[in-house]
Amino acid sequence: MDRQKYSELVNTFFEWHPEDLSLIFSELLSAVVAERSLTPADIMSQNYETARANPEINNRPGNLKDARDAVFPYFWGTDSWNNPLHLENVKGPANQASLIGAIACLLKNPNLCTDRYSQRSNELEIKAITALANLIYYHTDDPSGVFTIGGTISNLYGGRIGIERVVPGAMQFGLQGQRLVGICSEAGHYSNQTVAGWLGLGIRNLIAIPTDQHLSMRLDLLAEKLDELYRDGILVAYICATFGTTDGFGIDDIEGIRKLIDETSARYSVPRPQLHVDAAVGWATVMLSDYDCQQNPLAFTSETLELTRRVQEKNIGLRAADSVTIDFHKMGRGHYPSSAFIVNRRDDLKYLTRSVADTPYFSDADVRRDPAMFTLECSRPGIGPYSVMASLDGIGLTGWQMLVARSLEMAHRLKQKLSELEHCKVLNQTTCGPTVNWWVLPKGRNAEEIYQKWIHNQLSEGQLTVFRREIRQLFDKRLKTMNPALDARLGFTTSYGFRPHRLEIPAWKAVFFNPRTTDEIIDRIVESIAEL
Ligand SMILES: *Cc1c(COP(=O)(O)O)cnc(C)c1O
Secondary structure: OOHHHHHHHHHHHHOOOHHHHHHHHHHHHHHHHHHHHOOOOOOOOOOHHHHHHOOOOOOOOOOHHHHHHHHHHHHHOOOOOOOOOEOOOOOOOOOHHHHHHHHHHHHHOOOOOOHHHHOHHHHHHHHHHHHHHHHHHOOOOEOEEEEEOOHHHHHHHHHHHHHHHHOOOHHHHOOOOOOEEEEEEOOOOOHHHHHHHHOOOOHHHEEEEOEOOOOOEOHHHHHHHHHHHHHOOOEEEEEEEEEOOOOOOOEOOHHHHHHHHHHHHHHOOOOOOEEEEEOOOHHHHHHHOOOOOOOOOOOOOHHHHHHHHHHHHHHHHHHHOOEEEEEOOOOOOOOOOOEEEEEOEHHHHHHOOOOHHHOHHHOOOOOOOOHHHOOOOOOOOOHHHHHHHHHHHHHHHHHHHHHHHHHHHHHHHHHHHHHOOOOEEEOOOOOOOOEEEEEEOOOOOOHHHHHHHHHOOOOOHHHHHHHHHHHHHHHHHHHHHOOOOOOOEOEEEOOOOOOHHHOOOOEEEEEOOOOOOOHHHHHHHHHHHHOO
């Protein structure tokens, strides 16, 4: 081998060259900042044909600028969602404290699989998990958990514990012929199906309980279902309750579910299911748990105080959960992937633990501590803990209270304004979160009347088709005629989570995750609807 060339190669790609790196970093940074002058782009037309047809790579070693050039067009062609007009879905702009954390993480590149590969980064994970657990469970003695690559995987952990709880030994011996189901609500996220499928329960063995108008799981129907299942000798591995449904922010009565499953499983003398709570979207309201509504130190308006009191009441429910999923990369405005799976009692991780004999690769691992002994993943990124601690400490509890309260305030403002229009109907009026779901019908229609008939099943198939079409067509019309520099980008769902008489209800939607969205932008949404 040409040692000269080899050492040039190593020097370029494995030595630190702070100036070269800073230069490229500032170039990339300028490109993001330049987005300020752009409107939130429609997706730039992608060139999948060429992407597949030209997988060639450079032949000769290049330099760091070649690395930059290799990705730059795709980087440029990707919208960061920093624009305050982005309201389509549960994706916000990532916060800058998280950026600092994430960059620090990338510079050291820890692997959270075991202490040996990550040293103090594993300590940071424990700190971040405990900080989040304290917010969620309030006063708790011995919580634990891990960061995963997403809410789906965090939900998978909850389901997996449930299986082991009710079929001990399943990790080793499988389900051993035991019939088993999981339960969620009809407004639950589709990841519940992914989880049931991937856990081997089967998607058909995931039971979705209908929700009421508030998008909460109906406990009367859950009670009936539990009786029916237990009578038939079928075990329930887990209930995945939702704290903040993705579209409408419905919150399940977690304490009610807790009482019901404990009581019913005891009555049938069967092991009680895992009560997992999918708070991927909703968890951030816990920032307001401690807000003093009497003193009102942040000078919230009386309306915001009322919203705060309402979420404080809901937050209490989380304390009844065995385990919780939180996505910091959603309302935490953290970098992907920053999802956490948190158990209230560390002892519950025993349901996932393997022995060192099972993982000879980590023969020196410590079963009591090393995550690799109980995680699904082997290598795990450190982005989550770094993003979370930098964001929590950088922004501070009071900062978070302002951010969360402002999201609630913006959603509330839009709901209020839309309620004044006869041809519009806010569907998730009673939920208290950052999302708004609503209908726009042609002027002259009475949306409330139509809604009442819809939910009481008094519309013909033909009428339903007409209304569904009108709601969609007006959405598309706004999309075609809107001014992209002025009009916010909204989302659309074909079923927002309440399905009376199994009828799906479509909705326009807006998600207020962007702290830079203004009252003017919200008011303009309502004007743009009036102009349709
Ligand atoms: C987004 C979401 C998930 C899935 O989380 P990912 O991080 O996208 O995998 C699960 N549940 C709810 C309620 C969600 O909104």
